[in-house]
Amino acid sequence: MNVHQKESHTISINPATGEEIGRSPLHTTADLKEMIQKARAVQPRWAALPVGKRVTYFYEVQNWLVTHLDELAETISADNGKLRVDALATEVLPAVMATAYYIRKAKGFLKNRSTGFSNIAFINKRTTVRRVPYGVLGVISPWNYPFSIAFSEVLMGLISGNAVILKTASETQAVGLALKKAIDAAELPEGLFQFVNLPGREAGPAFLNRGIDKLFFTGSVPVGKTLMKMAAETLTPVNLELGGNDAMIVCEDADLERAASGAVWAGFSNAGQSCGGVERIYVHENVYEDFLNLLKSKIESLQIGSNEDENADMGVMTTARQVQSVQKQVDNALAAGAKIFARSPEPENKTLKNVLPAMVLVDVNHEMDFMRDETFGPTAGVMPFKTMEEALALANDSYLGLTGSVWSKDRKKAKKIARQIQAGAVTINDHLMSHGLPDTSWGGFKQSGMGRTHGAQGFMEMTQPQMIVDDWLSGLNRNLWWQPYDASVYTGLKGLLHGLYGPGIVKRISGLWALLKIVPRMFK
Numbered sequence: 001m002n003v004h005q006k007e008s009h010t011i012s013i014n015p016a017t018g019e020e021i022g023r024s025p026l027h028t029t030a031d032l033k034e035m036i037q038k039a040r041a042v043q044p045r046w047a048a049l050p051v052g053k054r055v056t057y058f059y060e061v062q063n064w065l066v067t068h069l070d071e072l073a074e075t076i077s078a079d080n081g082k083l084r085v086d087a088l089a090t091e092v093l094p095a096v097m098a099t100a101y102y103i104r105k106a107k108g109f110l111k112n113r114s115t116g117f118s119n120i121a122f123i124n125k126r127t128t129v130r131r132v133p134y135g136v137l138g139v140i141s142p143w144n145y146p147f148s149i150a151f152s153e154v155l156m157g158l159i160s161g162n163a164v165i166l167k168t169a170s171e172t173q174a175v176g177l178a179l180k181k182a183i184d185a186a187e188l189p190e191g192l193f194q195f196v197n198l199p200g201r202e203a204g205p206a207f208l209n210r211g212i213d214k215l216f217f218t219g220s221v222p223v224g225k226t227l228m229k230m231a232a233e234t235l236t237p238v239n240l241e242l243g244g245n246d247a248m249i250v251c252e253d254a255d256l257e258r259a260a261s262g263a264v265w266a267g268f269s270n271a272g273q274s275c276g277g278v279e280r281i282y283v284h285e286n287v288y289e290d291f292l293n294l295l296k297s298k299i300e301s302l303q304i305g306s307n308e309d310e311n312a313d314m315g316v317m318t319t320a321r322q323v324q325s326v327q328k329q330v331d332n333a334l335a336a337g338a339k340i341f342a343r344s345p346e347p348e349n350k351t352l353k354n355v356l357p358a359m360v361l362v363d364v365n366h367e368m369d370f371m372r373d374e375t376f377g378p379t380a381g382v383m384p385f386k387t388m389e390e391a392l393a394l395a396n397d398s399y400l401g402l403t404g405s406v407w408s409k410d411r412k413k414a415k416k417i418a419r420q421i422q423a424g425a426v427t428i429n430d431h432l433m434s435h436g437l438p439d440t441s442w443g444g445f446k447q448s449g450m451g452r453t454h455g456a457q458g459f460m461e462m463t464q465p466q467m468i469v470d471d472w473l474s475g476l477n478r479n480l481w482w483q484p485y486d487a488s489v490y491t492g493l494k495g496l497l498h499g500l501y502g503p504g505i506v507k508r509i510s511g512l513w514a515l516l517k518i519v520p521r522m523f524k
Helices: 029-048 051-056 059-067 069-080 086-111 149-161 171-183 200-209 221-234 256-272 286-298 321-334 388-395 411-418 455-460 489-501 504-523
Strands: 004-006 010-014 018-026 125-131 136-140 163-167 194-197 214-217 238-241 248-249 278-284 339-343 360-361 379-385 403-409 427-429 463-471
Touching: 010 171, 018 069, 018 171, 029 136, 029 194, 029 200, 051 086, 051 149, 051 163, 051 321, 059 069, 059 086, 059 171, 059 248, 069 171, 086 149, 086 256, 086 455, 136 149, 136 200, 149 163, 149 171, 149 214, 149 248, 149 455, 163 171, 163 200, 171 194, 194 360, 200 221, 214 221, 221 238, 248 256, 256 278, 256 286, 256 379, 256 403, 286 339, 286 360, 286 379, 321 339, 321 360, 321 379, 321 489, 379 388, 388 411, 403 411, 411 427, 489 504
Parallel strands: 136 163, 136 214, 163 194, 214 238, 248 278, 248 403, 278 379, 360 379, 403 427
Antiparallel strands: 004 010, 010 018, 125 463, 339 360
């Protein structure tokens, strides 16, 4: 959508039609400060509840999502520009599945765990790891998947015992308000979950300067770096998901029909505005022409439309600014020698706004920004390769590493290749779906960010570990290494090392004898 600020509200505009679809009250940084204080007051009581009690609140959230799925898909489509089927498949469905998953798994994730036995010298020490919520979490979510990205982070944060304050993108405030309705269905303690509408440039600094305990941010690399620098001033932990420039490797033995269909899905659904979508495609030279011809036929049959068109295959872009950004990258690539090999037809509805056709470019190379930077639009560049070493070198030639994929009928070979791709998640014969798996963590290598969300690893990001070390011989007067010191203490401790790790049986026996001489001091 194209967002407008008017007086004290953000006006939501349907990006396909230009029509106003809603308004969201605009907050100030002073409002955020009050929200954080309110959240901090209620959070300890929430964290003190047993996990089993906390999760019961979220059955109502799951019921709300299922009951309102049509309304929710419509809101997402109208606010973001993606098709209703995309909204349902990539936003509503994953949210429902995530709710069921974390309700079922939270108790196990947060269960106290023993570190086990480490060394006979400390046989009397027993360490238990417990997971402690941070306190008040800030979540700043993007406009490309405005519901599903924010929802899982909010859900995990609350179930794990935190209070959460959510700021969704200014471009998709209608979705943010719908998400608030979903969470409000749980009837949580007042102040535990709050929704704030701040301009994007103000939100991150406002969260960090007002004492948030941890910040979860999804957005661009430059903004992520800025927030990380700011967070360093107070050592506030940050979790960053900063985008991708994903590579797809098509092997000689791939199912080309599936690979071409997968490229269309992963590269062009949501109008290509997917941080984990296909942007670079590397195809073995022996099947390069066949793959391109299949891809061309599929691209040229794509129909662009809005949520009013049940037969549309791709929606519009979310903002005019993003249309211009992608077109500029394409134009620069064409000026450098690239060619448009396939393009989707113009939409039948000539009144649609923010339209950019799906485009496949060939004769591309890694000197072009089109192949080096995240494009974030309905485009993909295709290059041939001769050897797998060449394909891997191309796939890994990026400062980003969010996801990737390998396409081959030989799954064993494909997994071997996948392990050599520098990305946080690599799929076999699929792409752009691991974010929808609640059990699979989400996050990338290199400048794609730091930290994880989703799954056990993502759930742990909502808490920090606390070690409780118990001594079942604490009735003794002192440990071996406590004062007062004399020469025998040093000799005895050295004997401990020799007795456990010394070379040869003689050295070990003599070491243990020296250790035994100082054991009585523990009882004095």
